Amino acid sequence: MHQSVKQIPVARPHLGEEEAAAARDAILTGWVTQGPQVEAFESEFASMTGAPFACAVSSCTAALHMALVALGIGDGDEVITVSHSFIATANAIRYTGAKPVFVDIERDSCNIDPERVEAAISPRTRAILAVHQIGHPCDLTRILHIAQHHSIPVIEDAACAVGSAIRMDGSWQMIGKPHGLIACFSFHPRKVLTTGEGGMITTSEPDLLKRFTLLRQHGMTLTDRQRHNSTQVVFEEYPEIGYNYRMTDIQAAIGRVQLRKLPRLVARRRELAARYSEAIATIDGIECLPLRSWETPNFQSYAIRVLPHFSMDRNALMQFLLARGISTRPGIMNAHQEGAHLEHNPVSLPNSEDARNSMLLLPLFPDMTNVEISYIIDELRAVSQQD
Ligand SMILES: Cc1ncc(COP(=O)(O)O)c(C=O)c1O
Structure with missing residues (x-):
């Protein structure tokens, strides 16, 4: 081996003093989960992608699960996706009780094959979950065309695709704009931007944002910040089953530094x-x-x-x-x-x-x-x- 080369890892997150200082500062404020850092990270992430709304969560798997739940997908439904992806893509569909209908990839790009998507559509199809494989955008132009023709929503599994761009309708656009109804990102250390663990959902639908905000915090109708800032005594309700898919402020503070470096x-x-x-x-x-x-x-x-x-x-x-x-x-x-x-x-x-x-x-x-x-x-x- 060359003398100045030691064992070369396959990946290494780029984390340094700035991220450590941001995490420290977040801890010292005393507000360590789903507070001001999360809100700022969401707004900065939305600006970066061009998305109207972003909702921070604990992982991309959580994001995918919530996306499917928010679309009302459950038992007996089918979701078209690739098998050729990290297992979280298929698992998230199975969490809801729906069936993943696996279609093959294009041989060369290793991304979902739009023609096979069209062939797999059935009366039970409730969504297309399109993965941007290892950060290479899939052929969204064709997939969206097919989806629109059949009135089926598209969820983008953009776990690996933060910072990737696609040319659509004559202009370059960031992945996560979103082009489908919802896009889901991962901030696991193997990804381009990391918060340790973490994820983000982007959407252009205000109603979906409301659902995500509710679902990520146990289905609770008031956020911690709303309760904290209220000058009146307030009482929350729990109209549906939710989850604990919160991102911490410590993670979000790190994410904001990473986003600037993106x-x-x-x-x-x-x-x-x-x-x-x-x-x-x-x-x-x-x-x-x-x-x-x-x-x-x-x-x-x-x-x-x-x-x-x-x-x-x-x-x-x-x-x-x-x-x-x-x-x-x-x-x-x-x-x-x-x-x-x-x-x-x-x-x-x-x-x-x-x-x-x-x-x-x-x-x-x-x-x-x-x-x-x-x-x-x-x-x-x-x-x-x-x-
Ligand atoms: C395509 C894809 N989807 C989903 C996930 C799950 O992301 P997370 O680990 O943030 O839950 C990954 C993680 O590697 C992934 O590569």
């Missing part, structure tokens, strides 16, 4: 991704995801596909790189191949299955050095030339 963090990711892509174009047997003219991904992860004629298979390549100090991860999983969903969805999805077996994620994080990425590229090139 353009810089995404720019560095794009720079690193461009270096990988340029090199990989010259290495026979490895492919990267295509960059379509209408997308500007945030490169939450950098995925490559190991083709059958490469000098070794995907698993052997991962082991080879690990032995040289380079951590990788298998590509995206498929929910339909996991025990939790297997018996409910005995389908065959060839593109998803091939992607799961042949893709891997290379290290990519903003603080990765130029020496580190050069070393990884050199190792990939070297292994490609092995007999």
